[in-house]
């Protein structure tokens with residue numbers, strides 16, 4: 318958020334005083350007007366904190382009052398309220414109230430308690446609003462109060478918004494859970510600030526299109542990439558089948574499978590080259606996927622893969638083994654933990670007791686970044702918002718996905734898909750974020766009818782027509 322502040326300061330130095338806040342307030346009032354449909358006669362409550370976030374809300378309230386809304390403002394700390402905003406509201410016919418029942422009665426509540434200046438959990442006078450019953454639409458100004466704008470963490474209570482109107486840039490807290498789950502629909506209002514490249518980004522469709530490899534006339538199966546899958550065990554042969562299914566959809570030219578589920582794999586996918594004689598005997602590959610359903614023998618497999626001199630994706634049982642070893646040097650690594658596995662990996666690297674997995678889920682960006690740094694690996698942290706962190710400090714939040722993806726075997730499909738993209742030559746950070754994007758989109762497509770989906774449905778949906786389009790160069794060549 319320091320970058321946002323610096324960009325705002327630079328813009329403010331160029332512009333007449335108050336310009337940015339006026340732009341923010343006009344954008345905010347326009348969204349509120351659309352949500353209300355008929356502004357005249359509607360009841361609007363402004364919750365105004367003591368900073369500029371409250372100022373935005375009061376100025377927007379003034380604009381709505383000028384259009385005939387009955388606007389009331391509840392001031393969290395009346396002695397420190399934004400004076401200009403309050404004067405504008407009063408001049409437009411709005412009034413200050415201390416009647417908290419207005420909250421339930423309003424057609425629209427503007428949450429201007431705190432924005433990017435929020436520190437610590439909401440103070441008690443503000444926290445009370447988080448649990449209050451309401452009838453109308455809650456619109457958060459810049460960020461739902463109580464959500465940490467820079468990280469998506471929520472310390473204690475936060476206001477649950479139906480819509481968030483943010484200014485200048487999408488704050489990470491609106492994209493990463495748990496914060497994202499408080500934000501509702503997010504509208505961005507441009508206010509004319511120029512930001513340096515953000516510390517946290519999300520791939521857009523055009524990025525995925527640019528990154529996805531498309532075979533050309535020169536491509537043979539080796540150039541398109543050979544991926545090695547060491548997955549599945551006598552107990553979990555299905556993990557092998559699902560990882561291979563994911564890898565086939567990732568576009569690799571050839572798949573080599575090593576492990577005890579070879580018979581199941583070929584029965585299902587006759588095009589796969591299988592062996593049960595260990596990794597060294599498998600032939601040339603450009604990436605290894607180790608761990609899904611790996612069972613007991615996975616330690617030895619992991620060591621062989623780490624010594625193979627190609628990028629290695631470690632998942633599931635492979636991660637448990639890696640956590641026992643702690644950080645390893647020399648291999649280009651991608652780790653795909655869920656929060657339980659992340660806790661074990663952290664413990665393995667620090668020698669401390671595993672942290673609470675729920676706590677890690679609540680600080681997803683920090684967890685992924687820390688693991689990436691400790692292991693020198695690209696880390697894809699799975700969960701309600703999938704986050705990808707690179708050891709060089711870059712971080713991406715996956716914008717696709719659906720809760721239906723939380724189904725058995727879905728992670729095996731993701732591992733195969735990601736391994737396939739690594740074999741095709743994508744850099745680990747790109748391979749991980751593109752795989753998460755495609756997997757999330759495939760999950761959404763598979764779940765289109767609103768019924769439960771299986772992991773194989775997800776793998777199949779990666780080839781769905783709309784996703785196939787991503788591999789076609791756009792007509793304008795951009």
Ligand SMILES: NC(=O)C1=CN([C@@H]2O[C@H](COP(=O)(O)OP(=O)(O)OC[C@H]3O[C@@H](n4cnc5c(N)ncnc54)[C@H](O)[C@@H]3O)[C@@H](O)[C@H]2O)[C@@H](O)CC1
Nearest residue numbers: 325337338367368369370431432433434435436438440459
């Ligand atoms: N800086 C700028 O150029 C612009 C800022 N804008 C708005 O200004 C906001 C940032 O304003 P500020 O820097 O004044 O900060 P905020 O208004 O976000 O919050 C700071 C104020 O809230 C209080 N506060 C902090 N933590 C709290 C907590 N946990 N519970 C209750 N109160 C708490 C502080 O005492 C302080 O008065 C942005 O989020 C955005 O809404 C927009 O007007 C656009 C332009």
Ligand SMILES: [K+]
Nearest residue numbers: 428431460462
């Ligand atoms: K707010």
